[in-house]
Amino acid sequence: MSGKTAIRLGLIGCGTVGRGVVALLANRPDCQITHIAVRSPEKHRDFMAEELPQATVCQDPMAVATHPDVDVLVEVAGGVDTAEGWMTAALKAGKPVVTANKDCMATHGHTLRACAEQHNVPLLYEAAVAAGIPLVAPLKTSLAANRITRLAGILNGTCNYMLTRMAQEGWGYSHALEQAQAKGFAEADPTNDVGGKDTAYKLSILTRLAFGQSVSVDDMLLEGITTITDTDMQLADEFGFAIKLLGIAQSAGEALDVPNLDVRVHPVLLAKTHPLASVANEFNALWVQGHAVGELMFYGRGAGELPTASGVCGDVLSVVAAMQGGALSHTAFADPALSNTPMALLPVNDIASRYYIRLVTQDTPGVVGTIGTICGNAGLSLESVIQQGVTNDGHANIVLMTQMHMEGQCQQALEAFNACETIESVACMLRVLD
Ligand SMILES: NC(=O)c1ccc[n+]([C@@H]2O[C@H](COP(=O)([O-])OP(=O)(O)OC[C@H]3O[C@@H](n4cnc5c(N)ncnc54)[C@H](OP(=O)(O)O)[C@@H]3O)[C@@H](O)[C@H]2O)c1
Structure with a gap:
């Protein structure tokens, strides 16, 4: 590493995840956190005084995102539209961005990716999915x-x-x-x-x-x-x-x-x-x-200070290595393009599953027959019907397990159960993953 200038990192957020990032990157020769934005800069944070005595701390994330002395932006503050603004500003200024922000990536990922591509800089977000569990990189590369x-x-x-x-x-x-x-x-x-x-x-x-x-x-x-x-x-x-x-x-x-x-x-x-x-x-x-x-x-x-920081810092260090090797480009880190074959979202009523349905019923004769009739009308075949005791107030839990059917048929039966006088409530419906 000798002879290479340390890459300067700007950090937005120094809460749970930011603290972990500071701990994992402290004293590295290849990169150092030089600028930090937090909501309350006046708050004393021991770890920052110990690990980052030289860092500039401010209240303005945009100033960190666009600061000429920041080479890479690390966004670990959270928020949706505000975070998009900071990250967009950094990408437009030609700075790689690393984020742990799932809310923002799920909402604005499309525009952020486009901006990263346009400005030929990486946008990395491994920790945004399952924090310390590598999922983004394996899906992008190893399983391609x-x-x-x-x-x-x-x-x-x-x-x-x-x-x-x-x-x-x-x-x-x-x-x-x-x-x-x-x-x-x-x-x-x-x-x-x-x-x-x-x-x-x-x-x-x-x-x-x-x-x-x-x-x-x-x-x-x-x-x-x-x-x-x-x-x-x-x-x-x-x-x-x-x-x-x-x-x-x-x-x-x-x-x-x-x-x-x-x-x-x-x-x-x-x-x-x-x-x-x-x-x-x-x-x-x-x-x-x-x-x-x-x-x-x-x-x-999939959460926590150091596991999440592990995901963030893995991204940071891969960008740092590329910058120091002189090979930084958007392409090397880019997500696969959207498929040329668009898929339609399966309508909810067409989901096929077995269903667990728990009904709270009155304990009256004939209720099981009524349930059977409703299921028959909806075309639902049952694997089992179990009555679970009778409560002090005269109610019974009746649990149905259906065979594999379309969700639409299940919903039709649930509607009829809800309208039936001897059935107090549909207490729970769960799909089975087969
Ligand atoms: N915690 C986890 O386990 C985890 C796991 C995966 C992903 N993430 C993601 O990581 C991000 C951070 O989570 P966290 O748990 O570390 O949150 P946190 O503990 O609440 O910390 C947020 C940090 O951001 C700062 N901040 C928030 N809004 C700001 C603003 N407008 N201007 C300046 N600074 C601001 C706060 O400043 P102050 O300290 O002054 O209040 C704080 O330092 C989120 O996107 C979250 O979804 C978290």
């Missing part, structure tokens, strides 16, 4: 010869921690959420975690890489884990399943000569023998099926 047919991922550590604990300890949903927050896994406002949107952002990025298709989170079937109860966890366990929140993207045949892509986020019943079923607590995993490589699974920590 494959036609990916299916991927399914546990992409949100908060949800996976909650579902694991509900299954293992019998915790209710609210207690599981409190514990996830106490452990620092869940955000103060956990809506995007438990509602599935965080998983959808990551799935949108993965779908582009694996299938060459641009799918907005607004167009996906999106369901979170807020309706899952300890009762469903116990029943799933008895039937030989785990309940996991998955992001799924898969080829789904053709309709009117156009290939279909099935992209969705929702909790699933997963056979305990599936490799994803054993991914516990805050861990993340992506299971991928390629036509040449077969099945693969990537597993590790």
Whole structure:
């Protein structure tokens, strides 16, 4: 490294991830953090005083993004439109950008990529998908010869921690959420975690890489884990399943000569023998099926200070090496182009699955017959019907497992259950991943 000038890094954000980036890059001869923007520059941060005594700290991210003494921008602040503005300014100024920002990449990735290409500089975002688990680079390079047919991922550590604990300890949903927050896994406002949107952002990025298709989170079937109860966890366990929140993207045949892509986020019943079923607590995993490589699974920590910084710094160091080798270009780091064969998003009603349906009913004679009639009218064949005891207030849980059917048929039955007087509620409907 001797004789080469250290590459100067500008850092926007010095919170959880930024702190990890500072720790991993401290005292390197090839690069150094020279400029930092934070919201509260007056706040004393021991680690910054110790590791970066020479760095200039300010409150203005745009000043860091465009500063003539910054060679590479590292964006670890978060936000959507503001972050897009900072990153665009840096790219336009000819600076490579590294980010961990999934919300921004899923929303504005298209324009940011175009800007990076136009200005011939790299835009890297490994940590934006699963933090410390390398997924972007393997999908871009190592698996490039494959036609990916299916991927399914546990992409949100908060949800996976909650579902694991509900299954293992019998915790209710609210207690599981409190514990996830106490452990620092869940955000103060956990809506995007438990509602599935965080998983959808990551799935949108993965779908582009694996299938060459641009799918907005607004167009996906999106369901979170807020309706899952300890009762469903116990029943799933008895039937030989785990309940996991998955992001799924898969080829789904053709309709009117156009290939279909099935992209969705929702909790699933997963056979305990599936490799994803054993991914516990805050861990993340992506299971991928390629036509040449077969099945693969990537597993590790999808959040946290050092795991996320590991992903960010891997990108930073690859850019630094290219700059010092005099070989920096957009092309060497570019994402694969969008596919020439656009795929249509599979309509929700055409999803094929087996379904787990839990009904809370009145404990009256004939209710099972009524359920059978409704299923018959919707064309749903049942694999099993199980009545789970009677509660003190005279209600019964009746659990149906259907055979493989179209979602439209399931929804037709759910509508009829909701309209039926002897059925108090459809307490839960889950799709099975076969
Ligand atoms: N945490 C994880 O495990 C993880 C995993 C994967 C990806 N990410 C992504 O990494 C990014 C950062 O996450 P984080 O957990 O490190 O967040 P964080 O702990 O809240 O830190 C955010 C940092 O950005 C600064 N900041 C925010 N808005 C700013 C603004 N308008 N101007 C200047 N500075 C601003 C904050 O300044 P102050 O310190 O002064 O408030 C803080 O230092 C997000 O995009 C997140 O989605 C995080």
